[in-house]
Amino acid sequence: MSEALLQARGLHLAFGGVKAADGIDLDVLRGEFLAIIGPNGAGKTTFLNMATGYLRPQAGTIAYEGESILGLAPRAIVRRGIGRSFQLPQLFTEHTVLENVALAVAAREGVWSPLRPLLRPAWREEATEVLARFGLATLAGARADALNEGARKLTDIAMAVALKPRLLLMDEPTSGVAAAEKMAIVETLARVLRETGVTAVFVEHDMDVVERFADRVAVWSQGRIAALGPPGTVLADPAVQREVIGIEGPGAAAAGLPGGIAAGHA
Amino acid sequence: MRRGAEISLALLGVAGVLAAAWAAPWLRFVLTIALAKGIAVLGILLLLRAGQVSFGHALYLSSGAYVVAFLAPSLPEALLLLPLAALIAGLIGLVAGLFLARYRDIFFGMLNLAISMVFYSLLEKLYELTRGTDGIRVEPPRVAGLALTLEAYVWAMLLVALVLAVGFGMLVRAYLASPMGQALAGIKTRETRLEFMGVSARRVLLAAYVLSALMGGVAGAIVGMTTRHVTPLLAYWTTSGELVFIAILGGAGGALGPFLGAVTYELVRVYAAAAFAEAWQAILGVVLLLVILFAPGGLWGMLLGLLGRRPGRAP
Ligand SMILES: Nc1ncnc2c1ncn2[C@@H]1O[C@H](COP(=O)(O)OP(=O)(O)OP(=O)(O)O)[C@@H](O)[C@H]1O
Numbered sequence A: 001m002s003e004a005l006l007q008a009r010g011l012h013l014a015f016g017g018v019k020a021a022d023g024i025d026l027d028v029l030r031g032e033f034l035a036i037i038g039p040n041g042a043g044k045t046t047f048l049n050m051a052t053g054y055l056r057p058q059a060g061t062i063a064y065e066g067e068s069i070l071g072l073a074p075r076a077i078v079r080r081g082i083g084r085s086f087q088l089p090q091l092f093t094e095h096t097v098l099e100n101v102a103l104a105v106a107a108r109e110g111v112w113s114p115l116r117p118l119l120r121p122a123w124r125e126e127a128t129e130v131l132a133r134f135g136l137a138t139l140a141g142a143r144a145d146a147l148n149e150g151a152r153k154l155t156d157i158a159m160a161v162a163l164k165p166r167l168l169l170m171d172e173p174t175s176g177v178a179a180a181e182k183m184a185i186v187e188t189l190a191r192v193l194r195e196t197g198v199t200a201v202f203v204e205h206d207m208d209v210v211e212r213f214a215d216r217v218a219v220w221s222q223g224r225i226a227a228l229g230p231p232g233t234v235l236a237d238p239a240v241q242r243e244v245i246g247i248e249g250p251g252a253a254a255a256g257l258p259g260g261i262a263a264g265h266a
Numbered sequence B: 001m002r003r004g005a006e007i008s009l010a011l012l013g014v015a016g017v018l019a020a021a022w023a024a025p026w027l028r029f030v031l032t033i034a035l036a037k038g039i040a041v042l043g044i045l046l047l048l049r050a051g052q053v054s055f056g057h058a059l060y061l062s063s064g065a066y067v068v069a070f071l072a073p074s075l076p077e078a079l080l081l082l083p084l085a086a087l088i089a090g091l092i093g094l095v096a097g098l099f100l101a102r103y104r105d106i107f108f109g110m111l112n113l114a115i116s117m118v119f120y121s122l123l124e125k126l127y128e129l130t131r132g133t134d135g136i137r138v139e140p141p142r143v144a145g146l147a148l149t150l151e152a153y154v155w156a157m158l159l160v161a162l163v164l165a166v167g168f169g170m171l172v173r174a175y176l177a178s179p180m181g182q183a184l185a186g187i188k189t190r191e192t193r194l195e196f197m198g199v200s201a202r203r204v205l206l207a208a209y210v211l212s213a214l215m216g217g218v219a220g221a222i223v224g225m226t227t228r229h230v231t232p233l234l235a236y237w238t239t240s241g242e243l244v245f246i247a248i249l250g251g252a253g254g255a256l257g258p259f260l261g262a263v264t265y266e267l268v269r270v271y272a273a274a275a276f277a278e279a280w281q282a283i284l285g286v287v288l289l290l291v292i293l294f295a296p297g298g299l300w301g302m303l304l305g306l307l308g309r310r311p312g313r314a315p
């Protein structure tokens, strides 16, 4: 079996004139934490959308565990073990935080039991444990639409984690999370994922988080991967600094980026 | 606490129905019809949890009633007719649901209406089979093998309706608290997340839809055996509207709401129709308007408010 858990080749997707994916080749390696960075509109979310079956690329292939997942519905892809959290949290707003996570547990264990309650002891306990890990224990009884942005974000991730995926794709997991809590939360999240052998891809704008937790960094720019490698090397590159860490936006020319720093894996 | 209160209220309701039926013989018929409609409205309530309103559930009510009308001559046994009506309405619900569960909101509502109107015109036009608008007379079937006097039969129908109302009420209550019921409520707020959790939202809605059709069929069978005259009017869109009306009047917050709504509706209808033959529909309209404006939780929400409990939210 290959070392790549997820394998994307030649992904193309344009929205009108906008090339959101313009030849994406990427191997996500088993067990790694891969950070995706890049300016707004570079196509980071589009990549996650294609990998989870929400968008279908116009060209190219995606394989998971060596099998093509192209054309599968999100539901089928999730069942194969790819979980996802969202840039804008996708919560069941009329349910409590606990119920949101319990629904994820139910989705994993089998939702088709019409007579036993969702909050049966085993599922309530598991959901409570997951919430505790994310520091959300005190909010368990709160309705999801009453949360602040950070808590919504964490609930969203907690739901994805509760599905126990083998590959977890996270879209800006720390945006909206208070700076004071950010590192502690990512720390816990990273520990949980490492302990359970989960491979993770996360889109991230905070370079401290990237530096600390990513094994590799992929730099997205105008639908392409402009650079790929260990954070130490990639983040030190002046072109990357200009494009991503410095002035952001599509105005900053991608032309200055090197075609790709040799993909040495840490 | 909530559970205890609901059980007490349900027991109180059962006792109230029995006492009223004992004291006033003419109420036996009215209450049986009200309980039957309450069972059908439980199905409307399920779909409301998913944010969907069916304007076509008269289809299932009339299916159940016509199953009774067609089969009663050859199979005169209430306790067989009821499950058969449930089964056939459930099957029709499955076939229609496979198509309808793809649609949401106004499309879901209107397609339900469209299918029920097709059924209505079939009932009207296929005179050889259905005797058109004249309808079909139903001879009282046996109940548990017993050929009853008319008075005993009316009682038996009321008791059957009461037992089924309690049974389906408990079933729906458990269903709503179950993962399937909670996922149903998830369709209302974030359907795509269900898909991203590996759950088919369509199947979640379909399951609830089939259950709602089945309950509609049971309700229709009770109506058919109680009125003993089945006409296409049962399939007409006004009957569907009535079920939605009762759902809103009673409140969608709990399984007792539909029965509160149905009993109130039938009583207002009977009294208002007797007192103001011309204006009773206007009276019902005003009642509905007041409920929507001042008590969005319906009668059930008002009752919980009186008892000092929070109304409304999903269990
Ligand atoms: N469904 C869509 N329909 C039309 N255009 C889209 C769609 N999804 C993305 N785009 C466009 O594709 C480009 C890439 O968008 P994408 O959301 O992938 O960027 P991103 O890298 O995630 O940006 P951000 O950091 O702002 O989240 C943008 O120009 C966006 O407007």
Ligand SMILES: [Mg+2]
Binding pocket: A044, A045, A046, A087, A171
């Ligand atoms: Mg994005």
